Amino acid sequence: MENNNKVKIVGSYLSPYVRKVLVCMELKGIEYEIDPIVPFYGSAEFGLLSPLRRIPVLIDGDVVLSDSTVIAEYLNEKYPTPNLLPADIASRGRARWLEEYADSRLGEVLIWHLYHQLVIRKFVWGQEPDHVVLNRALEQEIPDALDYLESQVPKAGFLFDTISIADIAIASFFRNAIFSRYKIDEQRWPKVYRYVADLLAMDCFVKLQKFEAICLKTPILEHRNMLKEAGAPVSEETLGGDKPQPGIVAV
Ligand SMILES: N[C@@H](CCC(=O)N[C@@H](CS)C(=O)NCC(=O)O)C(=O)O
The missing domain is CATH 1.20.1050.10 (Glutathione S-transferase Yfyf (Class Pi); Chain A, domain 2)
Structure with a gap:
């Protein structure tokens, strides 16, 4: 396990659900790390943390959460400013x-x-x-x-x-x-x-664009290295695997 206090988000910059969470963190000024795995490329350990094998996953110390709405609500309660839900x-x-x-x-x-x-x-x-x-x-x-x-x-x-x-x-x-x-x-x-x-x-959206552009034009297995070189806050460890496997939730 990594030994720092930053919130970690597991998931690719190209996922809209991951983007939702990253934009919330940008607006709230939360420092975070990202493990930019592409959906379907999660390792066996990823499957243990994300039972639906979906991204994003949030890891905050001992707290592990799936689902962008659940994660955004958690972040909104833990870091209440600015409040991302209206007052009335x-x-x-x-x-x-x-x-x-x-x-x-x-x-x-x-x-x-x-x-x-x-x-x-x-x-x-x-x-x-x-x-x-x-x-x-x-x-x-x-x-x-x-x-x-x-x-x-x-x-x-x-x-x-x-x-x-x-x-x-x-x-x-x-x-x-x-x-x-x-x-x-x-x-x-x-x-x-x-x-x-x-x-x-x-x-909050524009900041993510250069990382999205890298993911769009780079082969999947090179995302981490290219993103690191471009200054993305990429985590040391990854829950990514090297081969895609079909998802488990029927769409
Ligand atoms: N309700 C979930 C949906 C997340 C989701 O569908 N993520 C996609 C990536 S954009 C995924 O992980 N797909 C892989 C799969 O469905 O197996 C959320 O809000 O986080």
Whole structure:
């Protein structure tokens, strides 16, 4: 075990769920280390800490947690400033719903039906995209999600008075849409276009971009070394393996 007091996050810079947690830590000024393992590349030890074999995992001393929402709530309680949940109860409920909508529906369409088809299938499994899944996402599912978000997001600023976990979650998924070369149509969804662009231009997201770019262009097994060279806070030890294995949760 490593002997330092920093919070450790296990998971790749390319995962929207990991990004959600890293942005929370950037905003709160929490020092952390990252073990940037790609999903499906976890070792046997990783499987013991993350029973669903998913990233992110947080390790904070003896505390080991899975799931980005659980981790973000833990961090928000342990490091309460700035508070990433709105103060009043109704807004807090709505923030939690929109975070959940991002994690579940945007996760399904922007990650599994878009990014997974175009990026993961090729680079992890050496497979072509499933064009039926991809076309349904492009023609129906993503437009439906954008219609819903257009009815929710404001013309200016954040969803609530200050940035919340809902803003962070929604923007985190659209970053992967950019990796998949998807562009939000500004004419059709002007509010979402502005909202996502403004969030992704914040320092807490921009700081991560150079590490994301390295992961996008580097073979998976070289991520750690290349990231270290670029100054990422990479941990000494890793829970990564050298071969991918299929996930255990059906999507
Ligand atoms: N509900 C989880 C979802 C995490 C998740 O699906 N992570 C993906 C990476 S983006 C993963 O680990 N996939 C591997 C798998 O499904 O086996 C969270 O919020 O953390």
